[in-house]
Amino acid sequence: MAERLSEEELKYLRRYDVIGDIAVIQIPPELEHRVEDIVFALRKVHPFLKVIARKGFHEGAFRIRDYSIIWGERRLETVHRENGVEIKVDLSRVFFNPRMKGERYRLAQLVKDGERILIPFAGVLPYALVIARYRKVKITAVELNRDAYELGLENVERNRKRLKGEIEFIHGDAFKVLPELPRYDRVISPTPRGVDALALTLSKAERRLHYYDFVHENEVEAFRRRIIEECQKLGRECSVRVKKVSDFKPHVFKVCADVHLS
Ligand SMILES: C[S@@+](CC[C@H](N)C(=O)[O-])C[C@H]1O[C@@H](n2cnc3c(N)ncnc32)[C@H](O)[C@@H]1O
Numbered sequence: 001m002a003e004r005l006s007e008e009e010l011k012y013l014r015r016y017d018v019i020g021d022i023a024v025i026q027i028p029p030e031l032e033h034r035v036e037d038i039v040f041a042l043r044k045v046h047p048f049l050k051v052i053a054r055k056g057f058h059e060g061a062f063r064i065r066d067y068s069i070i071w072g073e074r075r076l077e078t079v080h081r082e083n084g085v086e087i088k089v090d091l092s093r094v095f096f097n098p099r100m101k102g103e104r105y106r107l108a109q110l111v112k113d114g115e116r117i118l119i120p121f122a123g124v125l126p127y128a129l130v131i132a133r134y135r136k137v138k139i140t141a142v143e144l145n146r147d148a149y150e151l152g153l154e155n156v157e158r159n160r161k162r163l164k165g166e167i168e169f170i171h172g173d174a175f176k177v178l179p180e181l182p183r184y185d186r187v188i189s190p191t192p193r194g195v196d197a198l199a200l201t202l203s204k205a206e207r208r209l210h211y212y213d214f215v216h217e218n219e220v221e222a223f224r225r226r227i228i229e230e231c232q233k234l235g236r237e238c239s240v241r242v243k244k245v246s247d248f249k250p251h252v253f254k255v256c257a258d259v260h261l262s
Contacts, residue, residue, distance in 0.1 A: 004037045004040060004041065005034065005037055005038070005041055015028070016042065017098050017099065018046055018049070018098070019078060019080045019089060019091065019096065019098050020078025020079050020080040020081075020089070021048055021049055021050040021051065021078050022049070022050070022051040022052070022053060022076065022078045022091065023042050023046060023049050023051070023052045023053070024052075024053050024054075024055045024065075024067065024091070025038065025042070025052065025053070025054060025055065026054070026055050027054055035070060039052055039070060039071045043071075049072065050072050050073050050078075051069060051071070051072040051073050051075060051076070051078070052069070052070050052071040052072055053067040053068060053069045053070065053076065053091070054067065054068050054070055055067055056068075058095065058193070061144070061192065062094070062095060062144070062145040062148070063095040063192050063193070064091075064092070064093065064094065064095060064145075065091065065095075067091055067092065076090055076091040076092040077089070077090040077091075077092075078091075079158075080096070080098060082098065082101045082104070082126070082130070083101060083104055083105050083108070083130040083133065084130075084133050084134075084162065085126075085129040085130055085133050085155075085159050085162060086155070086158050086159060087124060087125075087126050087129065087155055088124065088151055088154055088155055088158065089124055089151065090147065090151065093145075093147035093148070093151075094123060094124050094145060094147055094148040094151060095123050095145075095148070095192075096123065096124060096126065099246060100126070100127075100190075100245075103245055103256065104126060104127050104130040104131070105130065107127065107130075107131060107188060107210060108130050108131045108133070108134040108135060109134070110208075111131055111134070111135045111137060111186065112135070113135055113136040113137065113164075114136065114137065115135070115137045115138075115185040115186055116137070116138045116139075116140075116184045116185050116186075117131065117137055117138070117139045117140070117184055117185065117186045117187070117188065118139075118140050118141075118142075118178075118181065118184035118186070118187045118188070118201075118204055118205075119139060119140070119141040119142070119187075119188045119189075119190075120141075120142045120174035120177075120178060120187075120189055120197065120200075120201065121142070121143070121174060121189060121190050121191055121192055121195075121197070122141035122142060122143045122148075122152065122169070122190075123143060123145075123148050123152070123190070124148050124151040124152045124155055125141055125152040125155050125156065125167065125169065127188055127190060128141045128152075128167045128169075129155055129156070129159055129163070129167070131165065132159075132163040132164060132165030132166065132167055133159070133162055133163055133164065133165075134164065135164060135165055136164045136165055137164075137165040137166075138165065138166050138168070139165060139166065139167045139168065140168045140170065140181065140184070141167060141168070141169050141170070142169075142170045142172060142174045142177050142178065143169070143170075143171065144171070144172065144173050144174070146171060149169065149171040152169050153169055156169065174197065174200070175197075175200060178200055178201070178203075178204055179200075181204060182204075183203075183204055183205065183206045184204055184205065184206060185206050185207050185208065186205065186206075186207065186208040186209070186210070187201050187202075187204050187205040187208070187209045187210070188209075188210045189201040189209065189210065189211045189212060190212050191211065191212050191213055193214055197211075198211060198213075198226070198227065198230055199230050199233075202227075202230050202231060202234060202236075202259070202261075203234060205259070205261055206261070207260070207261055208258070208259065208260060208261070209257070209258075209259040209261070210256055210257070210258055210259070211227070211256065211257045211259065212245070212254065212255070212256050212257075213254075213255060213257070214248050214252055214253070214254055214255070215242075215252065215253060215255050216251055216252050217251045217252070217253065218251075220242055220255070223242060223255070223257065224240050224242050224257070227240045227257055227259055228240060231259070231261065236261050236262070237261070237262045238259050238260060238261045238262065239259075239260045239262075240257055240258070240259050240260075241257070241258045242255050242256070242257050242258075243255060243256045243257075243258060
């Protein structure tokens with residue numbers, strides 16, 4: 001790899017992910033002329049790859065990325081292995097972010113056997129599968145994208161023997177489904193960007209809420225205060241810890257607010 005790309009250029013290769021046997025890469029304008037070399041380098045480092053795709057941006061309510069295949073088989077469907085579970089995805093039809101692997105493991109470690117957990121915006125069920133893999137819990141998950149819902153059901157079957165916990169999966173709009181549901185010990189909200197589900201998800205949390213959002217570095221304290229105010233509106237006291245999860249764009253982070261309601 002190093003024979004063909006300079007140190008400076010190699011830095012850009014960090015902007016790629018491997019999902020199953022598919023590599024997805026963002027190619028910046030600086031490397032536009034080096035696509036063939038990038039394909040060569042990726043195949044050398046990951047000889048098992050079958051597809052290499054350029055990734056565009058997340059679009060629409062279902063947060064599906066726009067991809068173009070630059071090498072290999074003409075497909076975006078694959079099975080990704082993470083945290084001891086197999087997750088089938090079709091990147092042309094559903095959202096999936098392999099970089100949240102550490103977050104999923106972190107949450108699974110916080111969860112105790114016996115908890116009832118609600119996961120709106122559940123996608124193909126990566127959070128639900130990883131938590132149910134480690135803990136004997138009852139999870140209710142909600143997803144609006146029918147393709148993600150169907151892949152999620154398939155993922156539950158695929159992992160059935162590995163799971164200690166149970167997963168109930170509801171196809172529907174979280175804003176319509178959640179008001180009909182009871183409160184849960186823990187709510188995990190992998191909120192789509194631009195959607196405000198804070199009041200909705202807080203109202204369904206008995207003890208804990210993990211709320212993902214995108215926040216400017218100067219707005220973290222305001223975000224924390226807003227959560228405390230929302231709790232007060234519900235007549236509840238809470239403590240909030242905001243954790244940076246990843247960089248999103250300059251000065252803006254993806255964060256997780258870990259909310260403990262008393
Ligand atoms: C940021 S993605 C997270 C998906 C999944 N939790 C994961 O991490 O792979 C947000 C998900 O919410 C779904 N979604 C968007 N609006 C929704 C709604 N109103 N009700 C339920 N799901 C919704 C999208 O289809 C998408 O799968």
